[in-house]
Amino acid sequence: MARYNPASAEPKWQKAWDDAKSFEAKETGAEKYYVLEMFPYPSGKIHIGHVRNYAMGDVIARYKKAQGYDVLHPMGWDAFGLPAENAARDQGGHPREWTYGNIAVMKEQLQRMGLAIDWSREFATCDPEYYVHQQKLFLEFLEKGFVERRESLVNWDPVEMTVLANEQVVDGKGWRSGAPVEKKSMATWFFKITDRADDLLAALDDGRLEGWPAHVKEMQRNWIGKSEGLKMSFPLSGNDLPQDSLPIYTTRPDTLYGASFLGVAPDHPLAKHYASSDPKVAAFVAECAAQGTSEADIEKAEKKGVPLPITGRHPFTDEELPVYACNFILMQYGTGAIFACPAHDQRDLDFARKYGLPVKPVISPVIPEGEAYPGPMDQASDNGSMGPGSSATPTSGMTDDGRVEAYTGPGHMIHSGFLDGKSTDEALPKAIAKIEEMGWGEGTTNYRLRDWGLSRQRYWGCPVPIIHCEACGAVPVPEQQLPVSLPEVDPEEFKTPGNPLDREGARAWRETPCPSCDGPARRDTDTMDTFVDSSWYYARFASQPTDKPVDKAEADAWLPVQQYIGGIEHAILHLLYARYFMRMMKECGYTEQDEPFTNLFTQGMVTHEVYKGRYITGFESFVFPEDVAPRSTFFRSTDEAEKYINIWKEVVERSKREQYEATSYSGGTDIDPSKTKLAKDHPLLKVDLDACLWTYDQQNWETGDGKPYIWAGVTPVARFPIEKMSKSKKNVVNPMAMADAYGADAVRFFMLSDSPPERDVEWTEAGAEGAWRFANRVYETVEKGRGLASAGQPSDDLPEALLGIRKAAHRTAAGVTADIEHFRFNKAIARLYEFLGTLKGLKTEGDAAPVAAEALTFLTQLTAPFMPHLAEECWELLGHDGLCCDAAWPSVNETFLEDDTVTLPVQVNGKRRGEIKASKDASKEDIEAMALAQPDVARFMEGKTVRKLIVVPGRIVNVVAG
């Protein structure tokens, strides 16, 4: 009996699939299914997270293919981007070489995993054949007015020496570099995504994205940040006025009567204007500009401001309100100016207290009975003397210890003239209507989302196809001159910070005649944000004409992507941009779709324990899992560990003296050193035991879970709780090494077996071993049915035992099918284990042969999406024709899903006391009688009478007794 050998089987079947072009998308007229995983950045090697991601897509692709769909499951490379330039800087060479080199390595690694991918459609975004179409799209968008060039304050990342989109600034730092971002004024290109904010938001709720996880939609909703409110202007009075009125934005026009001052951002034109004449204002503006924008800075920052020498007139009361420049007002949001209502806004209240400004309550809260008054204005509500518009300051209601908070909840209006007595909900539209009627402003919708700046001052990206001419301005490169490809530059150029396209070496490329007037002109030296590359790649996979980005009919045959799978880290940027691009492409006639991805699945990360070692010198460092001996060498007692170490020292010494043999070794302490030899590549042989002797005092070293663990081999190693894999923590595993050890099938299988796919999963060697054991058990079980494919159909009249096997097979098929449909891969796998268990001692002769053939064929096919190589091997063993991956999915016979007799648990007063077996169509009366007669039940009924009997057919019986 041969053992299953993945090392030979996996390459064999990969070649068979390749030769048969099994996974090239075909159009047979069947229903189409497009499944796509977010394509990888070619950073060098695939990591285990990739494996999990692509294994999920692969399960879906193989399953849908077996279901008869025409499946498109492509792969490509998100290949532009800064790391390539950094690699060129650090290691020499050209970004192109580095990138294509990595692609070659990673492609081989992905193929090694046996993924059902249509490689014939592969491309990298840095292929000129791809980005030429991106340039065409850009020019079309420009012509349609979706893109514009603007001088604006941009986020400048001083480390990456490039501009970042707002979305790429996290806590005031570059998302990749972590460097504090600087503000810089520049002329750059923008996609006008804000024009689409409304529809991008609407689609989140109108059913177009029903197949998306709620939390991703919520994140996008937050990001778009729609708010409805009022934009209005306060007429200004004062000397040296640069403008007659001050436009403000508010979402709380209902609180207008509570206004006690106006505020503008420190970088508001008004503040800047008075900064030039008033040193105090100038000092404040400068101070705010210098202030950090990080979250910590913001939290700490006290509400501060400086008065401007002007006032604004209240629309309803004609009161003149003071105007302050305030550090808590953002220029980028709304109009950069507000009216402040301290009684009902915490920030305004903090500010008002500091500067002694009035606090005028205008909302009387709904106070739940028995609860303390929630706001600072209790005096007001029972102080009849304070009429609307009064500037009296009811501060007496506030404590001075800062505990009292502004009341921001609902209530009814007080001291608010025409709004008095109305609820806050009613007052809001009334206030807007009034302002509109007065002609002072209008109700508006405001978004947090800003336009998407796409220019990056980098080399390794898609060039912006524009030529700048003194006379003609920004002129599109004529279509026949596309692509504007990247000029060759000396690799040495990457050692200098900044954009090589702006320097001497690229002069010949840069200086070019104006397409319009033929005068001297220069190319745009910026390249596009790499998020542009990934905003339409899914469409290009579906259709790849040479003369245009996509062919509409061909693209729409596949689009939208039925199932998109990727990491949650792209919940906002990539997914929002792709949604935006699909809309633009629709308007340019490339598709009929609004939304690119019908169903979205965000998978969890792969985590691992963290190991930390301390050497005899006291030096501490993280330790790679592969450098830690197997689990069984963790000991809890020093005696045990010492014994173990001494034995291993002997073993290592011996192995160094003699020729090594590749034998297995144990982690136990009862090892005979004279008989044990180490495998040649055993980690123990890579270290010098003498240099890192284990000592007693190190045993007491603190560990992650408070328990001492000792790694006996090299140095004590502490185990710390699982974390996201990262190179710095060294808690990474190499998927290729794992595939070598256990087979690609086992690695894929384990990544899906332990946790629900949306959750994080912990990589453990033990888990991978478990998957490996499963593969072997499947193989051994199927081997018993060698050649059974020709056994024919099972007869209708089968003995109980064989019928049981058929039932198990069909139930497993039904269950696995439903589980895959719902992304419950862990449950599907649990069912496979269970089914395999029922096939223990399977008979394969006589009557049993057709039953075994069916069961083993089902087992093979149901395992196939998870362990495709093993499945082909089993398929062949059974003697089936062709390839397992081409076979139709097992069809379930419903009659096997029901039992003739069912076991019903019987409860007495809700507690299970016994069970009865009843025919599935036994009458209610019969079941009741059986239940009461059941001995265990009867015992608990002693001395009690039946009050009620509940029979849930096929489920349960409950006797209510008392």
Added chain:
RNA sequence: GCGGGCGUGGUGGAAUGGUAGACACAGCGGACUUAAAAUCCGCAGCCUAUGGCGUGGGGGUUCGAGUCCCCCCGCCCGCACCA
């Protein structure tokens, strides 16, 4: 602060309002072996065990609650001086 999610054995996790803990990992016992590894078979929530208690805590609805409702506690994620 706002929004979303989650809390079940030693661990990862199963349970259309109907037998809580499927399946796996780790553990324990046994078989095989000179021995170990591997493999196979079996046991396994907790307790004071013919019974009782158990799904973060407290209430409620129900014949019956991990599941539904209310309150509280804890953890994770996203957003956030957004007016």
